[in-house]
Amino acid sequence: MTPPDVLDAADPLAPFRDRFVIDDDLVAYLDGNSLGRVPQATLERLAAFVRDEWGSRLIRGWEDAWVDLPVTVGDELGEALLGAGAGQTVIADSTSVNLYKLLHAAIGVRPGRDEIVIDATNFPTDRYLVESVAASCGLTVRWLRPDLVDNVTVEALADVLGERTAVVVLSHVDYRSGTLVDLDAVTQLVHEHGAVVVWDLCHSAGVLPIALDAAEVDFAVGCTYKYLNSGPGAPAFLYVAERHLTAVTQPIAGWWSASDLFAMSDTYEVAPTIRRMLSGTPSVAGIVAVQEGVRLIAEAGTEAIRAKSEALTAYTIELLDEAGLEIVTPREPALRGSHVTVRHADARNITDQMIARGVVPDFREPDLIRLGLSPLTTSFAEVEAGVRILVDCVGDARR
Structure with missing residues (x-):
């Protein structure tokens, strides 16, 4: 196995790590798929925003640029x-609010159809909102129940689609297994x-190339606080294909x-433009942070980011295999996003032990440990150190 320092030395994206705030008290931060690190540029930009825009221009800032x-x-x-x-894309609100808007918009462009299709393993917000909107609009929910690793396949989806299907809601990357x-x-x-179709891009935006226009996607939504490093609670984004803009309404x-x-x-x-998907006054400071992310x-390029993501996940899987741990993430690089998930009966306790020892992963009920690998900030040495402590904590759990 190639030593991590050799892999880091050959990594063309390695210099980007120095452009983020790196915690001296952590051995490894493996939760960038939940909250990304802070870019140094964002610290400077937000300080300048408070001092020079809000502080100096006050209400005139809206006319200057904020609107x-x-x-x-x-x-x-x-x-x-x-x-x-x-x-076709606008920054606004939270993922949940934007998904609520898009569900109503999507239903509206398919009148006369009365079913929404979603998988029962999707992120809770997506499932809860689909159930709520379906109930309020008099639609029926058709549930897919896919395998954890295989996730939603074309074959499985074909079995539930029909003349009654109005909208399909899916996540591009499964939040548990990392399946793409x-x-x-x-x-x-x-x-x-x-x-x-309404795509949830929360676990894919910023970490792999996406081509919504080329794929003729209808609607999409996603957050910005994971791989876009825009901060906790940063505003989300939504996408409406141009062909739908004049027809959509939102609630x-x-x-x-x-x-x-x-x-x-x-x-x-x-408004006749994408502005019709806005509602209230936007979070200017939040959008400024999104812009820096x-x-x-854009500077690194999504192709290069994807290449490193595949290398990081492959290296992680190699280390986990060597330790004999159960992995519930696809082995084929083209079938996974940028996190690797381990299954263990004592996952919650192991996660707590890892955090106590300076490694931050992510626990998901009932028995999953997610290792989030953010290509612009995660080094191979960090992965090796984190997995080594994970293996030690698993050993402690067995004793």
């Missing part, structure tokens, strides 16, 4: 991370059945979605 930030940064994110042309679902093939299949018709938000009109006239990813 356009949701769309301008949305376009930057769409181009750098999503393969999305201008005018075939976005292109699934989108094509959904369209063949006359339905539309939170705030003043920011009006065609002229400062007209204060007695009647509501929706997007710029780092």
